[in-house]
Amino acid sequence: MMTPILIVMIVLSIIFDFLNGIHDSSNIVATMIASRAFSPRVALGITAIAHFIAPFIFGVAVATTIGHEVVAAKAITLNVLIAALASAIIWNLLTWFLGIPSSSSHALIGGMIGAVGIGAGLDAIELRGLEKILIALFISPVIGLLLGHIFTKIVFFLARNATPKINVFFKRSQIVSAVALSLSHGTNDAQKTMGIITLGLVVAGVIPNFEVPLWVITISAAAIALGTALGGWKLIKTLGSKFYKIRPVHGFSSQLTSAVVILGASIFGGPVSTTQVVSSSIMGVGSADRVKMVRWGVAKEIMVAWLITIPATAAVAAGIYWLIEKFL
Numbered sequence: 001m002m003t004p005i006l007i008v009m010i011v012l013s014i015i016f017d018f019l020n021g022i023h024d025s026s027n028i029v030a031t032m033i034a035s036r037a038f039s040p041r042v043a044l045g046i047t048a049i050a051h052f053i054a055p056f057i058f059g060v061a062v063a064t065t066i067g068h069e070v071v072a073a074k075a076i077t078l079n080v081l082i083a084a085l086a087s088a089i090i091w092n093l094l095t096w097f098l099g100i101p102s103s104s105s106h107a108l109i110g111g112m113i114g115a116v117g118i119g120a121g122l123d124a125i126e127l128r129g130l131e132k133i134l135i136a137l138f139i140s141p142v143i144g145l146l147l148g149h150i151f152t153k154i155v156f157f158l159a160r161n162a163t164p165k166i167n168v169f170f171k172r173s174q175i176v177s178a179v180a181l182s183l184s185h186g187t188n189d190a191q192k193t194m195g196i197i198t199l200g201l202v203v204a205g206v207i208p209n210f211e212v213p214l215w216v217i218t219i220s221a222a223a224i225a226l227g228t229a230l231g232g233w234k235l236i237k238t239l240g241s242k243f244y245k246i247r248p249v250h251g252f253s254s255q256l257t258s259a260v261v262i263l264g265a266s267i268f269g270g271p272v273s274t275t276q277v278v279s280s281s282i283m284g285v286g287s288a289d290r291v292k293m294v295r296w297g298v299a300k301e302i303m304v305a306w307l308i309t310i311p312a313t314a315a316v317a318a319g320i321y322w323l324i325e326k327f328l
Helices: 003-033 038-058 062-066 078-098 106-122 127-158 166-203 212-232 234-240 248-267 276-290 294-328
Strands: none
Touching: 003 038, 003 106, 003 166, 003 212, 003 276, 038 127, 038 166, 038 212, 038 248, 038 294, 062 127, 062 166, 062 248, 078 106, 078 166, 078 294, 106 127, 106 166, 106 294, 127 276, 166 212, 166 248, 166 276, 248 276
């Protein structure tokens, strides 16, 4: 039976997924738009379609990680999930309003840690699973930075004798790299919502074990695709212009690098932050051109936002959980 509290949890999950699409669409389309490879609406349309179909192609390994390996199953209640989702939604709205490309993944993990920590104690947190997730979250941007730098150096070497017409090639090639990045993002990020909804269904006794239903895959994919189609213009501006002036070669290189890192993590069940990976790959690509070209001050501001996301959302989720338990 679908109880009112379970319906609230599912609705919050869909809202989080939708906001994740709005928030993270900037990561996917910023370089396409900034390099003038596509118009904004065409870029957002392509990415929205790719986001919807991605989970049906690449499976649900990340959903299983989120649902099984963050906290002990006995510590999970619907109130815990509601508090975690509410905290992540508040953080996404705040950073969206301020135009800061923060991590929805960090926000959700921080929310779960905070809600479970106050509800069942810190010993209910699965350290091995949390370690796996944190390694994926914090190592992936480093890999994105290094791969972006190396890949761009290789591209520059191969195109060293090319005429300016090479820019036409890089613009057109972004249809491939952009679709690859969109598929990788849809695979990784939509699955986080799938994991939370499925976990709620198990806790509520609607399904006997953790197996993601088809309808959960469908609504999660649809929510993130719709959010992506609407776009987050403030964040697109930050990623597309504030680091440095992006040319077609930069867009192509950063998209392909990000797609490799995110899709690789998704296949192995590692939830990564698309915001982190794309931002770091953009910096890596720019540094391969000229290190001084990158506005590292902007990167520092974004890094500070990354570092405070988990503790901030954990604190907010703990407060929300306390209020739910006290007044509801």
